[in-house]
Amino acid sequence: MTHLEEKGFARMERREGSSRVTIVPLADKEEYVRKQAAYWVDYWNKSGAGYAMAALSGGGSLTKEEKEELRRYLDELD
Numbered sequence: 001m002t003h004l005e006e007k008g009f010a011r012m013e014r015r016e017g018s019s020r021v022t023i024v025p026l027a028d029k030e031e032y033v034r035k036q037a038a039y040w041v042d043y044w045n046k047s048g049a050g051y052a053m054a055a056l057s058g059g060g061s062l063t064k065e066e067k068e069e070l071r072r073y074l075d076e077l078d
Helices: 002-006 029-045 049-057 064-076
Strands: 010-014 021-025
Touching (some): 002 010
């Protein structure tokens, strides 16, 4: 959780005298997913597109529907 807090996605609050921690989201799911996707695109672009595709395929574990969705996404980039 500290990682999410450091990146500004969540805040941890602890009430005085309590050992419980409350996690307060600071970003909605869409914003979080968008920022994480941008991070991984940047990360994989440093290694090459082939590595990114290999990681996404998980050694061939993508379903037919997931492969079609990925193809549509890549086609939209053109």
